[in-house]
Amino acid sequence: MATSRRPGAGNSKKKGPSVGTGGHGRRRLEGKGPTPKAEDRPYHKAYKMKKAAERRNAARPKGAAERGPVRGHNRRGPGKTEDLVTGRNAVLESLRAGVPAKTLYVATRIEADDRIREILKLCAEGQVPVLEATKPELDRLTEDAVHQGVALQVPPYEYDDAEDLIGQVMATWQKDKSQRAPLIVALDGITDPRNLGAIIRSVSAFAGDAVVLPERRSTGVTATAWKTSAGAAARVPVAKATNLNRAVEKAKVAGFFVVGLDGGGDVELPQLDLATEPLIVVVGSEGKGLSRLITENCDQIVSIPIDSAMESLNASMAVGITLYEVARRRAR
Known part of the structure; x- marks a missing residue:
């Protein structure tokens, strides 16, 4: 006697992939390729920002500042x-x-104040591209520096060769000695870019010719130095010496006198008779001061008379005071 079977019982077939098939059934699992960039996904905020910037730039008058999100x-x-x-x-x-x-x-x-208006005017005259950014974007771009709503991107500083620059400065003066004698500041181990920027500003203020840095164990002309110099870094050439001591030796052969600034100097600044001569002023770091070899090559070690309660002056302040005294004696 045949056994009755409920319709569909015992021979039902499951649809779709079964366990262990790896998706090779009716619904095959397929890869979708690499994830598109955020700015290429139509539903993403970055895509909308990019399209908005493109529309603004397409509609702006010729020569107007470009606007768009700052990223990357x-x-x-x-x-x-x-x-x-x-x-x-x-x-x-x-x-x-x-x-x-x-x-x-x-x-x-x-x-916008007068400074912002002049900044935008100078950028337009110099054909410097202007990009608009939100405050969070500027904070991230400047690493949370105090930017006041503006940041200027500058290329890496191009240093002169110290020995070549020293020779050029001396040669120019020797052609016309009626002009003021050359004045150069050399930094022996200054690692704070703010000190460098302030020194460059003092050199510019007191008619100095150049600043010389050693290639190693020294700061360079960074954005911080640019900012502290208040633009003076564009007027005063900064040179690098592979070996600062050798550059100083060659400068002496060329006709320079070299004075080092140190709290225990044998000459006090008001008695600096070399002020009217071709002069290189060397300043060391606050911590270590002048290196031994530089000290040995100095014609004089000069100290600034200060209250005995004070241990030392900041390097940039010491240079500023020294250059003021040199300028005062030369004017006299």
Whole structure:
């Protein structure tokens, strides 16, 4: 007798992939390729920002500042080649001095004062691209520096060769000795870029000719130095010496006198009779002071008379005071 079977019982077939098939059933699992960039996904905020920027730029008059989101710039990332000058005064002074700027970043809806208006005017005259950015973007771009809504991207500083520059300065003066004698400041182990920027500014203020840095164990002309110099870094040449001591020796052969600044000097600044001669002023770091070899090559070690309660002066302050005294004696 045949056994009755419920319709569909015992021979039902499951649809779709079964356990262990790896999806090779009716619904095959297929890869979708690499994930698109955020700015290429139509539903993403970055895509909408990019399209809005493209519409703004397409509609702007010819020669007007380009506007768009700032992204993808990392000051400390691999391959960093540019730096940023931040702050309204620093940016304005840099543009006035003719710094070879690459890009100006301006905060969205920035409150424009006279400085901002002049910054934008100088950028337009110099054909420097202007990009608009939100405050969070500027904060990230400047690594939370005090930017006041503006940041100027500048290329890496191009240093002169110290020995060549020293020779050129002396040769120029020897052709016309009726002009003031050459004045150069050399830094022996200064690692703070703010000190470098302040020293460059003092050299510019007191008619100095150049600043010389050693290639090793020294700061360079960074964005911080640019900002502290208030644009003077564009007017005063900065040179690097592979060996600072050798550069000093060659300068002496060329006709320079070399004085080192040190708290225990044998000559006090008001008695610096070499002030009117071709002069190289060497300043060391606050911690270690002048190196032994540099000290041995100095014609005089000069100290600045200060209250005995004070241990020492800041390097940039010591240079400023010294250059003022040199300028005063030369004017006399």
